[in-house]
Amino acid sequence: MFYREAGQFKTSYPSDQAIFPILQDRWTVITILVVAFVVIPLVANQYWLGPILTQFLVFSLAALGLNILTGYAGQLSLGTGGFMAVGAYATFNLVLRIPELPLVVALIVAGVITAFVGVLFGLPSLRIKGFYLAVATLASQFFLIWLFDHVGWFTNYDTAGVASAPSRTLFGALADAGGPLDFLAPINPVVSGPRAATETKYLLTLTVVAVLALMAKNMVRSGIGRTWMAIRDMDIAAEIIGISPIRAKLSAFAVSSFYCGVAGGLYVFTYLGNADTEAFGLTRSFQILFMVIIGGLGSVVGSFMGAAFIVFMPVLLNNVSSVVFGGTLSGDTISNMELMIFGGSIIFFLIVEPHGFARLWQIAKQKLRVWPFPY
Amino acid sequence: MKLKNLLVATVSAVVLAAPFTVSKAAAEGEQFIPMLAYRVGPYAAGGSGMFGAFEDYLALLNARDGGINGVKLTWEECETEYNSDRGVECYERLKNNGPTGATVVNPLSTGITYRLIERATADKIPIVSLGYGRTDATDGRVFPYVFPLITNYWSQNTAKIKFIGAKEGGMDKLKGKKIANVYHESSYGKETIPILDKQAEIYGFEVKHYAVPHPGQEQKAIWLDLGRRYKPDWVILRGWGVMNPTALTEAARVGFPADHIVGVWWSGAEEDVRPAKGAAKGFIAAGFHPSGADFPVLQDVIKYVQDAGNGNVDKKRVGTIYYNRGIIHGIVTAEAIRTAQGKFGNRPITGEEMRWGLENLNITEERIKELGAEGLMQPLHVTCADHEGGGNVKFQQWDGEKWVLITDWIKADRELLRPIIEASAAKYASEKGIEIRKGMSMGSDCGG
Numbered sequence: 001m002f003y004r005e006a007g008q009f010k011t012s013y014p015s016d017q018a019i020f021p022i023l024q025d026r027w028t029v030i031t032i033l034v035v036a037f038v039v040i041p042l043v044a045n046q047y048w049l050g051p052i053l054t055q056f057l058v059f060s061l062a063a064l065g066l067n068i069l070t071g072y073a074g075q076l077s078l079g080t081g082g083f084m085a086v087g088a089y090a091t092f093n094l095v096l097r098i099p100e101l102p103l104v105v106a107l108i109v110a111g112v113i114t115a116f117v118g119v120l121f122g123l124p125s126l127r128i129k130g131f132y133l134a135v136a137t138l139a140s141q142f143f144l145i146w147l148f149d150h151v152g153w154f155t156n157y158d159t160a161g162v163a164s165a166p167s168r169t170l171f172g173a174l175a176d177a178g179g180p181l182d183f184l185a186p187i188n189p190v191v192s193g194p195r196a197a198t199e200t201k202y203l204l205t206l207t208v209v210a211v212l213a214l215m216a217k218n219m220v221r222s223g224i225g226r227t228w229m230a231i232r233d234m235d236i237a238a239e240i241i242g243i244s245p246i247r248a249k250l251s252a253f254a255v256s257s258f259y260c261g262v263a264g265g266l267y268v269f270t271y272l273g274n275a276d277t278e279a280f281g282l283t284r285s286f287q288i289l290f291m292v293i294i295g296g297l298g299s300v301v302g303s304f305m306g307a308a309f310i311v312f313m314p315v316l317l318n319n320v321s322s323v324v325f326g327g328t329l330s331g332d333t334i335s336n337m338e339l340m341i342f343g344g345s346i347i348f349f350l351i352v353e354p355h356g357f358a359r360l361w362q363i364a365k366q367k368l369r370v371w372p373f374p375y
Numbered sequence: 376m377k378l379k380n381l382l383v384a385t386v387s388a389v390v391l392a393a394p395f396t397v398s399k400a401a402a403e404g405e406q407f408i409p410m411l412a413y414r415v416g417p418y419a420a421g422g423s424g425m426f427g428a429f430e431d432y433l434a435l436l437n438a439r440d441g442g443i444n445g446v447k448l449t450w451e452e453c454e455t456e457y458n459s460d461r462g463v464e465c466y467e468r469l470k471n472n473g474p475t476g477a478t479v480v481n482p483l484s485t486g487i488t489y490r491l492i493e494r495a496t497a498d499k500i501p502i503v504s505l506g507y508g509r510t511d512a513t514d515g516r517v518f519p520y521v522f523p524l525i526t527n528y529w530s531q532n533t534a535k536i537k538f539i540g541a542k543e544g545g546m547d548k549l550k551g552k553k554i555a556n557v558y559h560e561s562s563y564g565k566e567t568i569p570i571l572d573k574q575a576e577i578y579g580f581e582v583k584h585y586a587v588p589h590p591g592q593e594q595k596a597i598w599l600d601l602g603r604r605y606k607p608d609w610v611i612l613r614g615w616g617v618m619n620p621t622a623l624t625e626a627a628r629v630g631f632p633a634d635h636i637v638g639v640w641w642s643g644a645e646e647d648v649r650p651a652k653g654a655a656k657g658f659i660a661a662g663f664h665p666s667g668a669d670f671p672v673l674q675d676v677i678k679y680v681q682d683a684g685n686g687n688v689d690k691k692r693v694g695t696i697y698y699n700r701g702i703i704h705g706i707v708t709a710e711a712i713r714t715a716q717g718k719f720g721n722r723p724i725t726g727e728e729m730r731w732g733l734e735n736l737n738i739t740e741e742r743i744k745e746l747g748a749e750g751l752m753q754p755l756h757v758t759c760a761d762h763e764g765g766g767n768v769k770f771q772q773w774d775g776e777k778w779v780l781i782t783d784w785i786k787a788d789r790e791l792l793r794p795i796i797e798a799s800a801a802k803y804a805s806e807k808g809i810e811i812r813k814g815m816s817m818g819s820d821c822g823g
Contacts, residue, residue: 051464160562
């Protein structure tokens with residue numbers, strides 16, 4: 001009744017190739033963007049904006065990055081945490097050593113650096129596949145974390161190895177009042193460090209994530225995305241029809257690492273404020289892999305759904321249990337119960353739909369199409 | 376999908392989202408303390424013991440005295456799993472609860488402390504990192520809102536070297552000795568590396584650092600190297616959680632004597648040695664308080680809280696090392712609130728007022744006796760320049776059954792540390808553009 005494309009005719013190729021060919025989809029996406037950009041900053045409190053939503057956006061971006069590599073190009077990777085760390089430490093060093101650099105530019109440069117690192121560690125993928133590749137990327141995880149732990153230069157010789165995000169404005173020091181670009185000063189808010197408003201940090205993260213998600217969506221629909229999928233589905237056949245596996249695999253590693261690197265930079269600068277390698281350990285790699293698996297391999301929207309599940313669920317359980325059982329059950333019981341419910345719900349969702357939330361979402365859309373007269 | 380189902384889904388989504396927005400109605404006249412607890416994960420033994428005891432002590436004040444000068448104490452737990460990132464989320468969740476917001480935050484994790492220093496300073500909520508945390512925050516002129524009370528890591532480390540020196544028969548005997556530093560690879564573990572290097576230079580011993588990655592169950596290679604190749608005279612164990620029994624078991628496997636391993640106070644609890652069974656016998660650990668439940672304050676906790684069925688942790692754990700450490704957290708928090716009330720009036724105080732209370736905290740020998748904690752804790756005198764306040768360490772040895780104190784208070788080498796702390800804090804201040812406090816600043820006399 002509400003979700004039906006009957007009567008929406010495409011009269012030109014561009015309209016047929018639109019990202020969201022169905023009108024209702026288009027409106028849904030626009031509504032979500034308006035809510036995210038306008039309504040949420042107006043109504044949400046600090047707690048919602050900071051730890052909940054900003055964190056969710058950052059992890060969505062990282063999951064999206066891994067999804068490009070694992071979901072679209074079929075290359076299993078356990079190095080996500082390491083690549084996020086490269087992005088985080090690269091942003092930190094760029095911003096620290098070149099104070100004039102605007103944070104957004106630093107994030108992009110850091111992403112490019114991570115892309116190079118990703119290509120380097122993606123080289124084994126040309127020879128090995130599947131679980132063996134997972135083990136090879138695991139090596140990158142351990143090596144990168146070891147590097148940041150043991151080379152003091154990366155953390156500016158901090159005793160405890162903590163890189164703390166300095167205060168920076170959106171367009172950098174040049175656009176501050178009195179600088180050469182000082183006409184930009186009124187729209188040059190502080191976007192990192194303790195003085196930055198949570199709203200600003202949220203909006204910056206949201207903008208970066210929205211733009212990169214749009215780019216990802218377009219990439220996987222275009223030629224490059226199709227080569228990734230061809231390699232994923234059958235690499236020999238893909239090679240025979242003229243796709244270069246080297247180029248496809250390495251470009252997947254580069255794009256994926258770029259996304260993970262930007263996510264790492266955002267994680268430190270717009271959410272945590274400071275970070276050590278602990279934030280990017282092996283657990284982080286697994287966490288993001290789980291997001292991709294639960295959300296749905298090979299789906300942009302699935303990355304967001306998976307991130308939402310992994311980020312919100314423990315917080316939700318913690319909040320619910322402290323409201324419901326606070327004062328009746330002991331703290332130990334509540335904490336252990338949360339862990340069990342979280343694990344249980346992962347198993348439950350994977351049994352109900354092994355292809356993740358993205359598949360559930362697809363089924364729901366299909367059902368909506370024929371509703372209220374299912375056949 | 377039926378329209379009804381859609382409706383049900385929407386309603387349930389709203390219901391599920393509701394707890395996020397609910398802030399518990401707080402009665403006037405209550406003092407709220409957030410608890411960034413960790414009761415699951417590899418460090419649960421420490422977290423449940425200390426936070427349970429901390430809450431037990433606050434419950435004791437409520438039950439026996441009706442709060443502090445009529446102000447009831449309330450608290451709420453948030454599970455961090457000792458994960459620094461979860462700690463940030465918990466801090467943000469709890470910081471605005473209660474009529475005056477969070478009074479003080481006890482992260483009980485060096486990682487979380489590092490994460491929160493700038494946030495809490497901006498929010499004007501003091502951080503008490505009692506016996507852990509960022510060492511150079513001892514210089515309160517640069518870190519007005521951070522209090523590494525009683526004894527920081529560097530102080531503890533100098534006491535350890537003094538202890539080893541005494542065992543060797545004098546500090547001059549340290550020359551040429553080999554000491555291995557086996558540390559938990561985190562901001563906590565790394566904290567003492569520079570000071571050990573410095574002391575190695577001064578006393579002429581050799582130090583080698585061994586990193587153990589979180590959570591610390593994989594140490595075979597390290598101990599093989601220690602036991603067969605490097606063969607140090609002493610091992611300093613900066614362990615935490617499951618890393619400790621693992622280290623002791625591995626040490627026994629390669630035949631390294633347990634009585635030449637000196638642990639930090641986060642490896643000196645019953646939970647750290649019991650799983651290692653016989654391998655732990657003779658192991659020495661630092662501490663700033665003893666175990667045991669004979670202190671009057673603990674008897675009161677048993678009487679008013681645990682026996683009344685309001686305990687926040689298993690009664691069997693009362694009197695263990697972690698439990699007693701939690702009681703000390705409670706005493707310090709309560710005494711700082713009392714100090715602040717003395718200046719600002721008997722009402723719930725804000726984080727800013729609590730900061731004053733902490734900075735002017737003076738727990739004397741007599742006061743400790745009044746509190747029923749004689750022998751449990753050392754006197755504590757905090758000033759603007761000195762956010763540590765104590766600086767004494769005792770050493771204890773595990774006899775297979777219980778911890779036995781083997782030294783009296785050993786004074787930390789604070790003359791050596793002070794210039795290093797000041798230099799490190801000054802570096803931080805210049806990096807962050809912080810002005811070093813002087814004169815009467817924020818209600819405290821900072822000298823100069």
